Amino acid sequence: MNSGGQSVATGADMTRTGGAGGGRRVGEESPPAGARRARGSVLRQRLGDLVSQAAALAALIVIAVVLSILSPRFLSYLNLSEVVVEGAVTAIIAVGATLVIVTAGVDLSVGSVAALSGVLGAMLMVDAHLPWPLATVAGVLLGGVAGLVNGALVSWVRLAPFIATLGMMGVARGLTFMSTGAVAVYGLPPGFNALGQGYLGPIPVPAICLVGVIVVFAFIFTRTKLGRYAYAIGSNKDSARLMGIPVGRYLVLVYVLQGLLAGFGGMIATARVSSGQPNFGTGLELEAIAAAVIGGASLFGGQGTVSGAIIGAFLIQVIRDGSVLLDVNIYLQDVIIGIVVWIAVAWDYFRRRRITERTRGIQQSVRQSVRAG
């Protein structure tokens, strides 16, 4: 405290004599150093982003190679198209899950919503005799409505996404069983069943649906206002709000899109088994989230890509397929996939901790240099 008077005098001296000049000299020195440091860390961080996706892709390739050696059936057209068709529904929903996770949210209701869309869409065809294209659209839109409710609960009632969508998980599943009396809905028109079982040339229709979703959503993620705002909201909600982004409205829209994709996935799955199954999609939410995270999406928000979601979804699907081919205990599949999810999430945490530690390191060195100066 006693030295305070002196420090005032020093401050004044700096002002009058060397202050401005000194500042400029330092300023000239710093840009190359600062630039070098920035370039290094930027590179490291880009690598970090790529690594998680590349690791997932590498794992996918390694597993595929191993499986093709262990089982001659793996690389057969029949098996591969099976993998694509089975994986398509998960992948489509995983794209939506990634969008939600990018905003630092999570949607646990997708499996139930997919089942609800599937059975109600089926009932519209079988009981209400609606033309199947119309009923399909209605099923997809129903998923959107569920998403709208999720989004409204998150944005306007301000429930945590985990809680809001956990509620919807129960509500949608309950409605599914209530509307069907817990019995599967049969008697679907063949035109509709082609959505899940048909082929366009050698390519299964679900694969075409998936490609459509990939193209549309890759564009939304990277080229549109919605995509940009989703990343901004997940990266820093307060910043987004301060910069005038209508956070609430965009969050609602994100959950609606996830709901639409869940509905779409539900309709494809229904067509695939020619029936509306009220049990469909249990555990699908975890699979979709797992696919997103395996593909590099961060549960802390701000990070995630469509390509990552696709890689993640097919990694899971290939593990499942391989387990069947190699005659592995069917329940062991879930154990393996659970472990893969642990690894992916642990990697996400590890990466984040490293970033915050580095920031803390910079702050410390700043404090030291302030004290020294």
Place this chain on the structure above:
Amino acid sequence: MADAILRAEGISKWFGGVAALQDVDFEIAPGEHAALVGDNGAGKSTLVKVLTGAERPDGGRIWFDGQERHFHSPLDARRAGIETVYQTLALADHLDVVANLFLGREKYRVRLGPFSVLNRSAMRAEARKMLESTGVHIPDLRSSVMGMSGGQRQGVAIARAAGMGSQVIVLDEPTAALGVQETARVEEIIRGLKRRGVTMLMVSHNLRQVFDLVDTIWVLRHGQMVGRRDTSEVSPEEIVSMITGADRVTGLEFT
């Protein structure tokens, strides 16, 4: 008085029974650089919040650009032309420099509501100009701001504020978290704003910086404006005694 671009008169703000601001006047002329100083709790941030729309005053009036204004939100003030660089900087860490510079004000090729298509090349080109004219050096515009140094992040935030044709820029402790070199860089950026004729109000605890950078110093104490001084006609000792309310400096410490 008519030539002030931003003027506040008789501003009062109460938090419960405590007066954060009492009958405070303030004004800034176009192109002027001013600093708001005062002890912790003197009301600096409250006054800045009132001027930038983050808080609504309980009494008093604000004129901006010749009209009386009632800002309901920071966005409101921003639309009018008052840009604030918050201490938190309001950056989105995962987005790249260009995206941050245009955050909330993106340029579009096609307008389709939320599905409007971003015009990335136009934003990139303009981002380069914004950074250049503000004197901010960023090696790679496509890198996210997460890994950047504090000075670069501050630079991006200031360039964003200065680049949008705003009339007044408010900087809240722009160098509080920065090291010596980074502080010098940011101060150089602020000098650049002065050369370009951008009006600037800053909150700072650093008197050396204040004397280096601004034309006028406004001193708040216990929620009251105790005076306005031209930097050229006042000594740091006098400012310190105004801040503390002491007649002369005895055993104080400030940073």
